[in-house]
Amino acid sequence: xxxxxxxxxxxxxxxxxxxTQANEKTTKQHWVEYKTSMVYYFENKSSGSDNFIKxxxxxxxxHSESDMVDLSQLDKDVWSSxxxxxxxxxxxxxxxxxxxxxxxxxxxxxxxxxxxxxxxTSNALIVSNWxxxxxxxxxxxxxxxxxxxxxxxxxxxxxxKPTMPEYRVNNYTFRNIDFYMDKIKGYRIHRYCLPATVxxxxxxxxxxxxxxxGRSRRRIRRLVGV
Amino acid sequence: MTGDQGDESEDSLEYDExxxxxxxxxxxxxxxxxxxxxxxxxxLVLKINGKKQSYDISTIGKKAPFSVDKKQYYIExxxxxxFREVEIRKxxxxxxxVSSRDKFASMIFASLERSNGLDLKAKFLGIGLSxxxxxxxxxxxxSIFKISFSIFRETTLIDTGELEDQEELNLNxxxxxxxxxxxxDSPIVFTSEEGLSLNxxxxxxxxxxSKSSNEQKQQSNVKIDAIQLKIQTMMLEVDTGIISAIVxxxx
Numbered sequence: 522x523x524x525x526x527x528x529x530x531x532x533x534x535x536x537x538x539x540x541t542q543a544n545e546k547t548t549k550q551h552w553v554e555y556k557t558s559m560v561y562y563f564e565n566k567s568s569g570s571d572n573f574i575k576x577x578x579x580x581x582x583x584h585s586e587s588d589m590v591d592l593s594q595l596d597k598d599v600w601s602s603x604x605x606x607x608x609x610x611x612x613x614x615x616x617x618x619x620x621x622x623x624x625x626x627x628x629x630x631x632x633x634x635x636x637x638x639x640x641x642t643s644n645a646l647i648v649s650n651w652x653x654x655x656x657x658x659x660x661x662x663x664x665x666x667x668x669x670x671x672x673x674x675x676x677x678x679x680x681x682k683p684t685m686p687e688y689r690v691n692n693y694t695f696r697n698i699d700f701y702m703d704k705i706k707g708y709r710i711h712r713y714c715l716p717a718t719v720x721x722x723x724x725x726x727x728x729x730x731x732x733x734x735g736r737s738r739r740r741i742r743r744l745v746g747v
Numbered sequence: 748m749t750g751d752q753g754d755e756s757e758d759s760l761e762y763d764e765x766x767x768x769x770x771x772x773x774x775x776x777x778x779x780x781x782x783x784x785x786x787x788x789x790x791l792v793l794k795i796n797g798k799k800q801s802y803d804i805s806t807i808g809k810k811a812p813f814s815v816d817k818k819q820y821y822i823e824x825x826x827x828x829x830f831r832e833v834e835i836r837k838x839x840x841x842x843x844x845v846s847s848r849d850k851f852a853s854m855i856f857a858s859l860e861r862s863n864g865l866d867l868k869a870k871f872l873g874i875g876l877s878x879x880x881x882x883x884x885x886x887x888x889x890s891i892f893k894i895s896f897s898i899f900r901e902t903t904l905i906d907t908g909e910l911e912d913q914e915e916l917n918l919n920x921x922x923x924x925x926x927x928x929x930x931x932d933s934p935i936v937f938t939s940e941e942g943l944s945l946n947x948x949x950x951x952x953x954x955x956x957s958k959s960s961n962e963q964k965q966q967s968n969v970k971i972d973a974i975q976l977k978i979q980t981m982m983l984e985v986d987t988g989i990i991s992a993i994v995x996x997x998x
Contacts, residue, residue, distance in 0.1 A: 686778030
């Protein structure tokens with residue numbers, strides 16, 4: 522007889538979600554309606570530490586638990602990366618979004634940046650929220666996963682919309698920078714950071730340069746003691 | 748460096764990196780989340796002009812510089828309190844050079860809220876201060892009535908991922924009065940005119956400063972929205988006795 526904790530998956534993510542164990546032998550999928558919770562048990566629990574689950578959003582054809590597409594027929598990309606629910610943690614995963622996918626995928630990530638930088642004058646802001654599907658994140662939807670417990674007997678896996686990203690990459694150079702996660706087998710998102718742009722007008726720039734040169738001359742004078 | 752005249756001709760598209768300082772440029776930060784959380788050794792790959800370099804960004808601090816095309820770029824992971832930021836710069840950030848926003852944000856730690864801040868209100872009924880000579884005899888008595896002080900700071904993460912700071916400072920002093928304790932003829936040296944009446948409404952001094960800053964508008968990093976100073980009419984009555992008494996303390 523083994524004692525296992527009771528896992529409760531709480532869906533506060535704003536849409537129904539489907540959960541399964543990230544294991545080759547697994548055949549079951551579990552539907553978790555929005556604003557409900559579900560008691561979850563591993564289908565093939567191993568004694569090792571790699572008992573992971575993964576989640577996805579229902580496809581357009583799936584409306585309830587009864588009409589779910591069979592696990593074997595699903596594309597790998599629809600799933601989130603696998604994640605650990607045995608240790609208390611707070612992290613984010615991405616799932617494939619059913620909306621706007623893949624119709625807009627032909628547009629490049631660069632378009633988003635251009636629209637973003639133009640947004641200070643026009644309000645045509647494409648990226649309303651960084652965690653929503655957009656060109657910036659290859660139309661993946663981000664979800665926040667919080668693994669926690671109140672009494673050590675029940676482990677809650679709470680799925681919500683995140684407010685902050687884990688990281689942000691800020692490029693102060695005039696170079697194009699690509700970045701992505703290293704050495705990963707599953708789905709990898711390539712992101713793209715546009716070069717920094719100069720904000721000042723040419724006239725302001727010249728004034729600035731005169732000011733800056735004046736400052737450096739003063740600094741030199743101070744150094745040589747004149 | 749070659750002459751300055753030459754590089755004035757270069758325009759908008761190709762910038763010389765050495766010609767601009769950080770307050771002259773605008774950046775577009777991009778959010779990043781690990782694609783797979785289960786890896787023990789999570790690394791971020793940066794790629795500039797075909798060259799790749801892998802970075803451990805789980806710890807904050809300066810990382811190995813990125814060398815490409817005979818140029819070196821400096822990589823640093825900082826904590827804003829909201830998330831970690833990977834910064835790529837052409838010159839290293841000086842030690843101790845932390846913006847007030849970063850300092851403030853790191854005080855809050857990671858929070859679930861979209862905005863964080865401080866709202867502090869303090870009220871004093873009054874403060875009294877006596878100036879006493881060597882005798883000791885009380886010369887003047889300074890009293891400040893009803894001081895209220897409030898400070899409000901808020902940092903908000905707006906939808907585009909930029910941080911917006913708002914700060915407001917208020918100081919109200921109902922009345923300041925200086926009493927001449929030496930003579931009974933003119934007992935009040937200084938007061939606000941309204942201070943003498945019992946049912947006064949407006950405070951004697953009102954100071955209000957509000958300012959806001961937005962990351963995106965880096966060219967005007969801090970904008971002071973309003974500074975307001977209101978002083979009501981006052982009354983000053985000094986007799987020579989009190990002046991000579993105060994002067995004698997200094998001798």
